[in-house]
Amino acid sequence: MGWPVDKVIYLLKWTICWNSEDTLVNTLYISGIMVTLLALNLYPYKVKILSMAAPACLLFLMLRNKHEAKQDNQQVTKRFNFLVGTSETTRPLSFKQGFALDDDSWNEWLAGLIDGDGSLILSKSGYPSCEITMSLQDEHALAIIKQKLGGSIKVRSGAKALRYRLHNKKGMLELINRINGKIRHTSRVKQLEHMCSNLNIRIIYPLAITKNNGWFSGFFDADGTITYSIKNNQPQLTISVTNKLLVDVIAFRDIFGGNVYFDKGQNGYYKWSIQSKDDIELFKSYLLIYPSYSNKKKRLFLIGWYYELKALKAHSALPGSCLAKAWIKFNNKWNNRG
Incomplete structure (x- = not known):
């Protein structure tokens, strides 16, 4: 035309x-x-x-x-x-130019989220259920799951967290159908094996992962962070993902670069992190296709502004100057204060 x-x-x-x-x-x-x-x-x-x-x-x-x-x-x-x-x-709207909105990509995101923040539970009586626990700020992500699969969302008593729970058999069968073949976390695969065996469903093990998979986005929503710190009077942006086992985070390094190291704190865990602008832009471009649904997406949208202000040295600008005010405004946005 x-x-x-x-x-x-x-x-x-x-x-x-x-x-x-x-x-x-x-x-x-x-x-x-x-x-x-x-x-x-x-x-x-x-x-x-x-x-x-x-x-x-x-x-x-x-x-x-x-x-x-x-x-x-x-x-x-x-x-x-x-x-x-x-x-x-x-x-x-098109896949090549924007977000991968097909149902299979969302199922991959859901599997990644369950791998990081969820549990597939089989009661002593043989009743299956799924629970996902996230922070209060991540209600939007859980609401999307509830809208698609049913279930309930409740505030955990004494904790600043929300728990999504799905336990009706019809909903659980649909959930398993969506995530079977997409679950990758060592513990979650074992849980899925038990659940599929109980329900007479053939378990499907995942294929080798590639960058064209929404799983990374879901796992990042569960166990990832975006933060910056001041080192040598320079702001340093870091994106990271943590987990107990090396095998459950190593794919991030293989696909997106960066490094993985073992942190002895909190009984020990492995942490993948990226800090270079090229690596961060690569991961950000991935999330433009397979979007984050958690509260982390707010900081993702601020990355471009962060690099602009860093280049202008706004973090060390004279108090009261326009650049200093811009840096304060950025930090308010960064910390969800307006």
Whole structure:
């Protein structure tokens, strides 16, 4: 399809938050403003033609895709939905350009989360259940699981944590069907073996993992951290994942680089970490395809701002200066204070 229709189609691949209830015109405005400003300088006559042709192009696209448009559908499944309910502000719909939203990738994320923060429990009476414990700030991740599989979410007594629990047989059968062949953690594989044996389900063992797998995102949501510290008067950003066994974290190093070392604290654990900007950008690009659903995603969105302020030496700026105020504002965002 030729110009300018192809340009309009490109802009329509971007969506906006459902809660904003913006119109198609605003969607195009938000998605294309930078492209338009650039084009005004480089190809003013083409921008003029595009603006004249846009109404006809939009009418053509809406008629062609009328059968696909469902105003109340908040799942990112149609190519030209104008309002899509997502937690991100803007993003492209296609797999190559944005998030891997297929169900299998979500199942991989779920398996990774259970490997890190979950348990597959078989009672003495033979009743199966699944429990996942996360911090209070991660309620959104557990709510997504509850929406898909059922179950309950409750605050753990005396702890600043939430517990998701699924124990009805129908829900557990669906859960096992989703994660069978995707569970990798040493302890969790044994739990799955017992559960599958009890339910007469053939267990599937996972294949060698690659970077095209949502498991890393789920395990990072469970056992990962994003933090920075000041060393030699310079901020140092670190992304890490910890676990008791080396075999359960070594895949992060093999895929994303960095180092793994043993920490004797807390009865001993292995920690994978990355600190170089290249390694962090590589891992961040992975999470743009297989997104984090935990509260950690807030800091992921701030990484670009962190590097901008670091380059300007905002951390050591004079108190009261604009740079110092920008650094304070960044830290408030970083620590969820506004």
